[in-house]
Amino acid sequence: MKVVTTIAEAQAQARMKRRVLVPTMGALHKAHGELIRVAREYAGVDGDVAVSIFVNPLQFEPGSDYQKYPRPEEADEAFCRAAGVDLLFRPAVEEIYSQDSSTFVEETALSRTLEGKSRPGHFRGVCTVVAKLFNILSPDAAVFGEKDFQQLAVIRRMVRDLNFKIDIVAVPTVREADGLASSSRNEYLNAAERRQATVLHKALLAAEKTDNISGREVVDLVRRTISEAPLARIGYVELVDAETFEPLDVVRPNALLALAVFFGKTRLIDNRLLSEKTSPAAGAAVR
Ligand code: PAF
Numbered sequence: 060m061k062v063v064t065t066i067a068e069a070q071a072q073a074r075m076k077r078r079v080l081v082p083t084m085g086a087l088h089k090a091h092g093e094l095i096r097v098a099r100e101y102a103g104v105d106g107d108v109a110v111s112i113f114v115n116p117l118q119f120e121p122g123s124d125y126q127k128y129p130r131p132e133e134a135d136e137a138f139c140r141a142a143g144v145d146l147l148f149r150p151a152v153e154e155i156y157s158q159d160s161s162t163f164v165e166e167t168a169l170s171r172t173l174e175g176k177s178r179p180g181h182f183r184g185v186c187t188v189v190a191k192l193f194n195i196l197s198p199d200a201a202v203f204g205e206k207d208f209q210q211l212a213v214i215r216r217m218v219r220d221l222n223f224k225i226d227i228v229a230v231p232t233v234r235e236a237d238g239l240a241s242s243s244r245n246e247y248l249n250a251a252e253r254r255q256a257t258v259l260h261k262a263l264l265a266a267e268k269t270d271n272i273s274g275r276e277v278v279d280l281v282r283r284t285i286s287e288a289p290l291a292r293i294g295y296v297e298l299v300d301a302e303t304f305e306p307l308d309v310v311r312p313n314a315l316l317a318l319a320v321f322f323g324k325t326r327l328i329d330n331r332l333l334s335e336k337t338s339p340a341a342g343a344a345v346r
Pocket of ligand 1: 115188
């Protein structure tokens, strides 16, 4: 595995092979392992799997966990080696952003709700850094997890709108044995918070099992289920269209239930695409 920290080195890497990029912020865990596995599959045995590790200051809001975001450099490098990564790009902040950087990439439709609404500037930071990584590493494809469902959609939209010739590959959410979505932020949870955080998956499953229920009712059901965990503080629970991310009043195909919940200072997100349902609010089966 080649490890590079500068843009010049990254761009000097001969690019004869098909390259698949896995952009990450490090603190790698089993969900990243799955992204890398899918990247390898997509690249083929002769292809090149590149991983970037960059904790992107631009996507953290002031006062959030940017400074304390875990940066286990050695463990991450060993993780990539063991996973069979070909190229690890691990730049410093100054390498990516000039002090007088004044150009940003902003998606303005899908970013208006959920994460975009709760974390102003977040997707502008994500799009800017992902566009830069695409320009630096010139991948043929890039892999993203569905845990960040809205991020995936925003990146797909950016790729379409800015004509990047890059396939975006989605990987289903990886979960711990008790259902909690794997995330670098799970490390921040104390034992009691970690135990109670399983309520998120439980709430999403409860929503999935309902029938003949309106959008309002399904959101209320999820909120009530989460409230069974005394340490949980809801940021949002919303039902939106999985393509436009606009709020929905009724559960219908392609409805996405998305949530952000705090345990202490740790903010966790999760989501579930709800399958076809009937909705009394719509007066009939909604197709
Ligand atoms: O999902 C992440 O880890 C980050 O948002 C990404 C895509 C690596 C951009 O910094």
